[in-house]
Amino acid sequence: MNFSQSFFRYLSLLSIDVVLGAMAGLLFFSRLFRVEVDLTVYLLLGSAVWCIYTLDHILDAKSGVFPLSDRYVFHQNNRTVLMVCVLAVAILGLGLAFLTFGLGKEFFWSVGLGALILATMFLIRKAGKSAGLLKEISTGVLYVLGIAWIPLLRIGSMDLSYLFAGFLFGYSLLAVINLLTLAVLDANEDHVQGFPSAADILPLVKLVEVIRRLNFLLIFVSLAGFIFLSSLYRPFACVILLMALVHYLTFFQADLSSEQKRMRMEASFMLPVLLLFL
Structure with missing residues (x-):
């Protein structure tokens, strides 16, 4: 394995690719809602996402049975070390959030959202395999709500538009598609380990067909948005279209390994950085 492959492998193992994708998503919604978000908010979001994903992987690795995948072996x-880092980052994050937001609505609502996400994780684990499919849907929706949270709190009531709900739905649908594809890629391992997954509810052939149809739907809707919406919204529709195309072309490319597919699809969530050049 050469240096670049090893580098990107560790970015994936440490969920840094997910963190960067979440920060790019924050850029997407701050530009879409036309609100100011400073660098501190990006750092807070990145630290929160890293803590949640790392804690989830640690718990999965602890409850799993051998043989484990490379990701779970690493955790x-x-x-x-990772638990100490999670605790340190969480404490520093809370302190930085207090310094940034004070004891205002953004601080308390954000802490409440974090508690909701952790509670959802706990309930899904308790539900076991019966939580299959619900896990992917709830995780996708909460992920998008988390990255759009501060822009949503800062947008003025006069600036609200029904189009914003459409973009929130499209981004959430993309996140759910991503999680469903991962459920297919990890189906065998999840079954052995006893982890809840959409593959417990739907046969793999049916699940792949659902992914195909949802991808087509998202591609069609985002393309229609790019064509028919005003120039103000076209760049955002184009970004979602590009991410959807990457997911579709990657997932249905037979000569790629599961790990290559995972890394390419996670990397697609960084495409909103293109908005910096517009």
């Missing part, structure tokens, strides 16, 4: 072997 199992480095569990103590």
Whole structure:
């Protein structure tokens, strides 16, 4: 394995690619809603996403049975160090959030959202395999709500538009498609480990067909948005279209390994950085 492959592998193992994708999503919604978001908010979002994903992987690795995938082996072997890092980042994040927001609505609502996400994770784990499909849908929706949270709180009531709900739905649909594709890629491992997954509810053939149809729907709707919406919204429709195309072309490309598909699809969530050049 050469240096670049090793570098990107560790970015994936540490969920740094997910963090960067979430920060790019924050850029997407701050530009869409036309609100100011400073660098501190990006750091807070990145730290929160990293803590949640890393904690989830640590818990999965702890409850899993051997043989584990490379991701879970990594988190199992480095569990103590990673838990210390999660606690340190969480404490520093809360302190930075207090300094940034004060004891205002953004602080309390954000802490409440974080508690909701952790509670949802706990309930899904308790539900076991019966939580299949609900896991992907709830995680996708909460992920998008999390990255759009501060822009949503800062947007003025006079600036609200029904189009914003459409973009929130489109981005959420993309996140759900991403999680469903991962459920297919990880179906065998999730079954062995006993992790809840959409593959527990739907046969793989049916699940792949659902992914295909949802992808087509998102591609069609985002393309229609690019064509028919005003120039103000076309760049955002184009970004979602590009991300949807990457997901479709990557998932249905037979000569790629599961890990390559995972990394390419996660990298597609960084495409909103293109908005910096518009």
